Amino acid sequence: MPELGDHLAAQRAQQAQEVRAAYEAMIRELAERDFEDEILPVGARFPDAVLPSAEGGLVALAELRASGPLIVTFFRGEWCPYCRLTLDALAAAQPGFEAAGAHLVAITPETGGLALEARRKHHARFEILSDVDCGLGLACGVIFRTPEVYRSLLLRFGTDLAKRHGNDAWFLPIPCTFVVDAAGVVRWRFASLDFTTRAEPDDVMAALAALRTT
């Protein structure tokens, strides 16, 4: 089975020159600011947030992790082709996560029913939670403001984050995946400033296996 990384690389190869330039500039800027230093590290306590689920319930992360390891992954939204590929890969990997006794939740800043739309489109059995106003993302240090150039590019392609997020702050999370143990401690982390690279489901599985042996 091809890995998520292969699908993402294929998507990257199709990218228009203009889009590539805008996103490379954005990543460079984040790297120059030492953005990675702000991201919640391994060994830190993961916030016990309560967030709205796609179906309109409230999901408490503390309750999920009490019964097994918790995988928390931040994604930008269904408008992003790399997120779409990632959601498909996670949906395919979900039986493996379940067999390992783990819960997976995917977190997005999107509001207005868009989490439910994403869940249906990708046949996701895992929860997709709306991080309204990016509070959990801020507590995890994964939020940045999209630069002007990238913002106008998104608008030109019909992606209005102000509308989708229910605020015009234009904040987005960087792609990040955390594995949290029953005590609420981050035991494994994937973080990338480059939104075209994501945690490989196999690597998450390996992290879950390592958690069992320690």
Place this chain on the structure above:
Amino acid sequence: MEVSQVRYFLALCHTLNFTRAAEICNVSQPALSRAIQRLEAELGGALIYRERNLTQLTDLGRTMRPHLEAMVVAAEAAQAVARSRHTEEHALLRIGLGPAVSSARIASAIGSVTRRNAHLIVQFDEGSTASLAEAMLADRLDCALVPDQTDLPERLHRWPLYGENCMVVLPAEHRLAAKAVIAVDDLVGETLLIGDRCGDFAERLILACGEKLNGQRFGGSWPQMLDLVTAKVGLALLPEGLVAGRALAFRPLAEPDLGRTIVIAMVAGRPQSDAVLNFVKLCRAASFA
């Protein structure tokens, strides 16, 4: 972006003084200045004018402030759940409902909040948009669903939830009930009920279409309006989505477009209970389509 940077910036917004902001945040002034500089790099420009005797927010600072306030409230809620679960035994969720805004659309969000807090007392309060805004500012209400209006006080944050069309409400056996869509000219010769707490759909129609329509005024809200239509006192103009459960027909009005957007509003920067914050988040995350 880090929670502490945002907190320092908000303290600075409040004090407009680096020394006092540093005292409030319990950090040294150089540490506060460095954090603000980092935040400025993050947000892509200066947030503060630093002049000798004057510290002021820049345009970017003013634009970002409400977003950062909302964000830090959400982040603090995420970090404080374990603590507040024990302190919220007698929490209230006081929801204002504007003219002809029904609680039906938010009922499931309320259910999600009460499932997490069996002690929560939910309270509804109906009123005009102005009186609900005043009640929120006076801390007699936590939040309200109201039609979007430009004259809402600036201290209220507001987020659009859903749009709704104007419907003509008539007895199911009325001759116009056979039509799929009703035009203004169909209403000539009919009596239009004008309720003082029913949204101002009828007033706006009469204003737009002049004297060819007859209005009948009364004081009351939409359930009484529906009773009067059932008793054939007249026809009503109300938003779609009201639950009637009687022998009534709802037909869209063709023109003019009297549709409105319903927003959820709450006072900016006031500490709120988890129940209130979760309720507002649920409403914003949901699809009302």
